[in-house]
Amino acid sequence: MRFRDLVDELAARLAGGRVHFGHGMGSAEEEALALANFVCRSGLWQRRSLLGRRVSPAVQERARAIAFARVARRLPLAYLTREAWFGGMRFYVDKRVCIPRSPLAELIEIGFAPWLNPDGARRIIDLCTGSGCIAAACAFAFPDAEVIATDLSPAALSVAERNARRLGLAGRVELRKGDLFAGAQGKFDLIVANPPYVPAGACGSLPREYRHEPRMALAAGADGLAIASRILEEAPRYLAEGGLLALEVGEVAGDLAASHPELPFLWPSLERGGEGVLLLRA
Numbered sequence: 353m354r355f356r357d358l359v360d361e362l363a364a365r366l367a368g369g370r371v372h373f374g375h376g377m378g379s380a381e382e383e384a385l386a387l388a389n390f391v392c393r394s395g396l397w398q399r400r401s402l403l404g405r406r407v408s409p410a411v412q413e414r415a416r417a418i419a420f421a422r423v424a425r426r427l428p429l430a431y432l433t434r435e436a437w438f439g440g441m442r443f444y445v446d447k448r449v450c451i452p453r454s455p456l457a458e459l460i461e462i463g464f465a466p467w468l469n470p471d472g473a474r475r476i477i478d479l480c481t482g483s484g485c486i487a488a489a490c491a492f493a494f495p496d497a498e499v500i501a502t503d504l505s506p507a508a509l510s511v512a513e514r515n516a517r518r519l520g521l522a523g524r525v526e527l528r529k530g531d532l533f534a535g536a537q538g539k540f541d542l543i544v545a546n547p548p549y550v551p552a553g554a555c556g557s558l559p560r561e562y563r564h565e566p567r568m569a570l571a572a573g574a575d576g577l578a579i580a581s582r583i584l585e586e587a588p589r590y591l592a593e594g595g596l597l598a599l600e601v602g603e604v605a606g607d608l609a610a611s612h613p614e615l616p617f618l619w620p621s622l623e624r625g626g627e628g629v630l631l632l633r634a
């Protein structure tokens with residue numbers, strides 16, 4: 353069997369399995385390609401020369417077994433392959449962390465231009481770091497900055513530590529267990545966060561794939577605003593003059609804006625899709 357036929361077969365299997373795509377994959381075709389690349393260890397997305405390559409029966413079987421588990425257990429692909437891509441980098445993931453997919457990646461890659469002076473970003477804090485993907489992407493985007501990343505979950509921090517080590521960032525990203533800013537000292541030029549923002553009552557009705565993720569990574573009080581509102585309240589104490597707060601709040605963006613009419617939020621348009629990312633200048 354050739355690579356292109358394996359991708360077609362997997363895509364048909366996923367489409368027929370009526371799985372939900374929402375963890376960084378937009379369609380059955382995209383996910384099938386990611387899975388085929390994973391089993392072939394090619395890591396080269398959508399490279400034409402791969403399409404005609406032969407795939408051994410053993411590798412085909414491995415891909416089918418993963419696709420079977422994906423459909424039968426409605427596990428997100430990333431938990432089966434133990435990898436997810438964010439900002440062009442590969443991260444180790446398992447069920448201790450939610451799967452990296454924040455649209456913040458796009459803004460990090462451009463250094464938050466034009467809202468942040470790139471030379472002025474000396475200290476950065478990533479709240480609710482999970483796998484550490486945002487902190488790591490910031491460490492690469494701002495090579496001279498000190499990056500601190502916090503999370504309340506020790507299990508998530510073990511994953512973040514593993515990722516920092518794999519990416520050669522062990523000395524660059526300082527991981528701390530803490531409730532949002534707890535233990536943070538001084539001011540930050542960039543405060544970035546993708547906190548939980550799902551209304552607690554809505555968690556049970558999410559597609560099954562999301563229910564494999566840690567509940568504390570998703571649920572945020574009755575209205576989904578509990579953590580984001582606390583970040584807004586506490587940020588002024590930690591934001592440096594000329595600094596920027598970048599916060600993902602997804603579907604509760606409208607509710608958050610309505611509950612803080614006094615704050616001049618900026619809502620950048622995102623070329624790669626996604627919504628609900630707000631920016632606020634000091």
Ligand SMILES: C[S@@+](CC[C@H](N)C(=O)[O-])C[C@H]1O[C@@H](n2cnc3c(N)ncnc32)[C@H](O)[C@@H]1O
Nearest residue numbers: 452454480481482503504505531532546548569
């Ligand atoms: C939506 S996940 C985001 C993970 C990662 N930043 C990303 O973008 O993939 C939210 C994370 O917030 C953490 N968390 C929940 N409540 C917290 C709190 N009060 N303080 C710090 N972290 C918290 C969870 O453990 C989880 O890892």
